[in-house]
Amino acid sequence: MEILVCVKRAPDTLENEITVNKDGTNIELEDLVYSVNEWDNYAVEEAIQIKDKVGGSVTVVTIGDEEAEEVLRREMAMGADKGILISDEAFENSDGKGIASILKAEIEKGKYDLILTGAQADDGAGQIGGMLAAMLDLPYASLVNKIDIAGEKLTVGREIEGGVQEINEIELPCVLSIQTGINEPRYVGIRGIRKVASVEIPVHTAADLGLDASAVGTSGAKVKKLDYFIPETGEGAEILTGSQEEIAEKLIELLKAKGGIK
Amino acid sequence: MSRQLFAYITHKNSAADDSAFELAAAAKKIDANASVTAIVTGKGEDLTKVCGQITSAFAKVWKIDGDAFAYPNAELIRAMLVKILPEKSITLLAHDTFGMDLGPGLSVKLNASFISDVVDIEGVKSDILKTIRQEYSGQVSTHVSCDITDGAVINIRPGSFKPEETSIGGEIEDKSSEAEGITAKRKYIEIIEAEIGDVDITKSEILVSVGRGIEDEENIEIAQELADAMGADVSCSRPIVDAKWLEKSRQVGTSGQTVKPKVYLALGISGSFQHLGGIKGSPFIVAVNKNAKAPIFQVADIGIVDDLLDFVPVLTEKIEELKG
Ligand SMILES: Cc1cc2nc3c(=O)[nH]c(=O)nc-3n(C[C@H](O)[C@H](O)[C@H](O)COP(=O)(O)OP(=O)(O)OC[C@H]3O[C@@H](n4cnc5c(N)ncnc54)[C@H](O)[C@@H]3O)c2cc1C
Ligand SMILES: Cc1cc2nc3c(=O)[nH]c(=O)nc-3n(C[C@H](O)[C@H](O)[C@H](O)COP(=O)(O)OP(=O)(O)OC[C@H]3O[C@@H](n4cnc5c(N)ncnc54)[C@H](O)[C@@H]3O)c2cc1C
Numbered sequence: 001m002e003i004l005v006c007v008k009r010a011p012d013t014l015e016n017e018i019t020v021n022k023d024g025t026n027i028e029l030e031d032l033v034y035s036v037n038e039w040d041n042y043a044v045e046e047a048i049q050i051k052d053k054v055g056g057s058v059t060v061v062t063i064g065d066e067e068a069e070e071v072l073r074r075e076m077a078m079g080a081d082k083g084i085l086i087s088d089e090a091f092e093n094s095d096g097k098g099i100a101s102i103l104k105a106e107i108e109k110g111k112y113d114l115i116l117t118g119a120q121a122d123d124g125a126g127q128i129g130g131m132l133a134a135m136l137d138l139p140y141a142s143l144v145n146k147i148d149i150a151g152e153k154l155t156v157g158r159e160i161e162g163g164v165q166e167i168n169e170i171e172l173p174c175v176l177s178i179q180t181g182i183n184e185p186r187y188v189g190i191r192g193i194r195k196v197a198s199v200e201i202p203v204h205t206a207a208d209l210g211l212d213a214s215a216v217g218t219s220g221a222k223v224k225k226l227d228y229f230i231p232e233t234g235e236g237a238e239i240l241t242g243s244q245e246e247i248a249e250k251l252i253e254l255l256k257a258k259g260g261i262k
Numbered sequence: 263m264s265r266q267l268f269a270y271i272t273h274k275n276s277a278a279d280d281s282a283f284e285l286a287a288a289a290k291k292i293d294a295n296a297s298v299t300a301i302v303t304g305k306g307e308d309l310t311k312v313c314g315q316i317t318s319a320f321a322k323v324w325k326i327d328g329d330a331f332a333y334p335n336a337e338l339i340r341a342m343l344v345k346i347l348p349e350k351s352i353t354l355l356a357h358d359t360f361g362m363d364l365g366p367g368l369s370v371k372l373n374a375s376f377i378s379d380v381v382d383i384e385g386v387k388s389d390i391l392k393t394i395r396q397e398y399s400g401q402v403s404t405h406v407s408c409d410i411t412d413g414a415v416i417n418i419r420p421g422s423f424k425p426e427e428t429s430i431g432g433e434i435e436d437k438s439s440e441a442e443g444i445t446a447k448r449k450y451i452e453i454i455e456a457e458i459g460d461v462d463i464t465k466s467e468i469l470v471s472v473g474r475g476i477e478d479e480e481n482i483e484i485a486q487e488l489a490d491a492m493g494a495d496v497s498c499s500r501p502i503v504d505a506k507w508l509e510k511s512r513q514v515g516t517s518g519q520t521v522k523p524k525v526y527l528a529l530g531i532s533g534s535f536q537h538l539g540g541i542k543g544s545p546f547i548v549a550v551n552k553n554a555k556a557p558i559f560q561v562a563d564i565g566i567v568d569d570l571l572d573f574v575p576v577l578t579e580k581i582e583e584l585k586g
Contacts, residue, residue, distance in 0.1 A: 011398070013532070014474055017553045018401040027402055096366070096376060119362075123397050125378040130366030139337060139447035142363040155451070160359040163456035163510055163517050168335075171447040181504035222375040226405040230555070231396070237549060237565030244573055247566055248580040251548065254564060255492070258546040260468050260525035261581060262493025 001056035001149075003047040004112040006103055006132075007040040007075055009068045010122040020228040027228060036071040039118025041078075043178040045185040046147060047116055048079040054149060057081045059110070063091060063102055072201055077192035078185070088205040090213035095221040100131035102216055105209035107136060114154075115175045119143050129177035139170050143179040265410070266351040267298045269320070270343070272334065272360055273312040278302075281356035281418070283425030286319040288354055288418045290426070291383040292391065297321035300432070301346075303331040303339055303441075313434050319425070320432040327438045336363035337446035344371045346440050350413040357417035358516070365417045374413035377406060381422045386410070399534035400557035419535060420516075459511025461495050468494035469523045471514055473537075474501045475530015475551065475570055482507055484574050485529055491581040497521065499531050515540035529570045533558030550574065 011018065015033035020026075047058040060075040061084040062068045072083030086106055094102065107115060115133075119142060120126035126142070133140030145165065146157030152172055157165040159179050170176075206213050214220060240247045255261050269285035271278055282300070289298040300320040302313050305327060313325045324346070330338055347353065353368070355361035357379045369376035382394040384405070391408045393416075408414055463469060470489040476482060482496070489496045496512065503513045514521050515537045522543035529550050531537060538561060541547075549562035550570045559565045566573060 013398055013401075017555055018398040019555065020402055027398070096378070097370070100370075124395075124399070126362045127366040127376060127378050130363070131370050131376070134340075134367035134370035140363075140367055141448060142336075143359055157454070158359070158363070159517055161516055162519075163513065165454040165456075167451040167454060169449045169451055174447070180500065184506065222409040223377055224407045226392075226407055228397075228402050228404050231400070231403040231557075231560070237547075237559045237562035239554075239559070239565045239567060244568070244576045245580070247568075247573070248577045251564065251566070251577065252580055252584065254546075255525060255548070258525050260492060260494075260527075260546065260548075262468065 001050060001054050001113045002111060003050060003056060003058045003114045003116065004107060004110070005040065005043045005047050005058065005060050005075070005080070006115070006117045006128065007044065007060050007062050007071055008037040008118070008121045009034050009062060009064050009071045010037040013122075020230055024227045024229055034067070036074055037118050037121040039120060039178060039180055040075075041185040042180050042182050043116040043118055044075045044078055044080055045183045046178055047114075049183060050114070050147065050149065056113070059084060059112075061086065061103065061106055063087070063099060069201055073193055073196050073199075074188060076196040076199060077188040083199070083201045085201050085203045086209070087203050088213075090206045090211075090217045093218040093221060094216050095223040096125055096127040096131060097222070098216040098220050100128050100135055102209065102211060103128070103132055104135045105211050106204060107132075109209070113173045115173070117175070117177045119177045119179045126177070129175055133175035136175065139174045140176070141168055141170055141174070142177040144176045145179045145182045147176070147182075265293065265296070266348055267293060267296045267354070268347060268351055269298060269300050269354045270339075270364070271300050271302045271312065271316060272356060272358070273302065273304065273308070276308045276311045278312045278315045279356065280425075281358065281420050282316050283319050284420065284423040285354045285356065285418055286428070287423040287425050288380075288383060288416075291423070292352065292386060299324055301343070302326065303328075303334060303342070305329065305332040317432040317434065318429050321430055322432050323434045324437045325434055326441045327436070328441055330444065331441070333450045334360055335446060335448060335450045336360060336367075337448040338444055340364055340368050340371060341444045341446060342441045343368060345444070346437060347372065350374075350411070352410060352413060353415045355415065355417050357419050361417045365415050369415040372413055372415065374415050375408045375410060376415050376417075377408050378417045379419050380416055381419045396535075399532045401532070401555065421535075421539065457510060459509040461512065463495055463497045463512055463514070463521050464519050466495040466497070466521065466523050468492055468525045469497045469514075469521060470494045470527045470529065471497040471499070471531060472502055472529050473499040473531030476502070477530075477571065479505070479507045481571060484571065484578075488527075488574050488578045488581075491578050491585070494525075494527070499537050528558050528562065529574060531558055532556050533561060
């Protein structure tokens, strides 16, 4: 099975406190630690496991700047066979439809049986997979937490409210967005990354993909981010201060009053 | 503005989801004078009941009854909506697991703009809709504008819009015949209920809940010791279950359990809406987080800005001292 996985380089929320920059045009980018979007790691692991079962290949693709190459190498160190970096100044400030139409152009240059995305990324939109499927006229299922191969079809589980699993049959080729927890992504060490350090990663531009620059990027975006701000906190929590012992004592009094200590 | 507004209604066990009335409230913020049409798909008596329930909030209810719609398959419903929605209409969906499945693809097929997970709407000025979204689990917010000249599909975050008491008494129109003969390449098979675990956290009065800030599987013990001292149960956020450190039955949130404790201690949990969506009944919330700006502090009653790995053992010891 020829599998393509879309991956995004995103700030690691465990490593960073995300704040707004001085003029409110973006988040504060200085000192941000990046990694691959959490959901995409699960998607790549799933692709590798499918390949190991039925053969084929796994390609990882990302749209980003030169620095996005590092996430491709990371996923190749996990076991993806090939990486493609899609990069062009014309792609900056693309909205979701812009990103999806760039990915569509890349996908149409190849031949894939299965296309995987993460269920969502740092923007929390969860939009690219569904858009891509509709643009390619392929069937789609979101929030997938189980994949079984059954000939020309897949049996997939979607994780819905309450952790309930909704089982569907879906025809190949198709697009699936992957939910966390579907597998346990393998660990990649420095050594693994070193092994793929010299593998050539092709860079595709708008021209390579035959994309009209005005249809993507800033000019193609119907959805625009105007500014960033810190939401008003309303009442907010009362923050306890003092030494750890003092805070603990204050907290115990409060907890006792609320029935929080039995 | 003479734009047509629609809301797709989800329902379960013969009752409309709460989001139905929230979508009606959100539509009002786009156009206070709009007459909004609800679209409901389903089968038989269940569907009839749901349609009846929502006439109070909508000017029109389009009812689509058919075997194919007995279970909501987003791929089928998308094809149906593309067939029946007028050009350039604005369609509101709840940003739940169904809306996430349907919205993005629907917007492509309608050639309409798409905005995901909207938490507030500021209004429309010359075909530009201004909304508020959140990023990074609510750590920052953004104003997002959307060109609605060619229509839009807007996914609304559940719980963000306050339903109004209305008695519009909308008319129900049966549109089932327009939905005949629609097919999809995805077929719904069955539902598998979530597994029941060793502890039923939905019954717990006190919960000590751990998030990714616990950092390591071994550290769960720190939380367990605190829970033992307090007479509480241990619950968690989703990443802890993904890492297989705790059972799925202990996960709090929209894709886990809905809990109603008296006291909820959030240790190293950022406060994403999917997590908070599983906490009901307004408990007394205490948050321990090393990031003073973590969104959990907006909903917590009491906050402690500290490394939980340092603070929690101190708290446990003090409680044990007290108990003697
Ligand atoms: C500087 C800057 C300016 C921006 N301006 C705008 C703007 O004006 N309007 C606007 O709407 N958006 C804007 N964006 C957001 C940008 O368009 C998003 O990257 C895009 O919407 C897709 O990301 P997402 O988080 O929404 O994806 P989601 O749909 O949440 O992600 C789901 C999956 O899609 C895939 N995916 C997402 N992005 C990529 C990628 N880059 N390469 C490969 N696969 C990917 C991954 O598999 C991911 O798991 C801006 C972003 C930046 C960095
Ligand atoms: C469809 C869908 C359904 C979902 N359902 C759920 C659900 O049911 N339940 C759920 O929880 N999530 C759910 N999620 C995931 C959700 O979006 C968040 O990713 C998740 O809730 C984040 O968990 P967290 O707060 O533990 O981790 P993070 O967001 O990574 O937060 C960790 C926090 O710990 C703090 N921290 C780090 N180290 C320390 C330390 N040593 N001491 C103190 N604080 C520390 C950090 O400052 C941060 O605030 C769902 C997502 C999707 C897309």
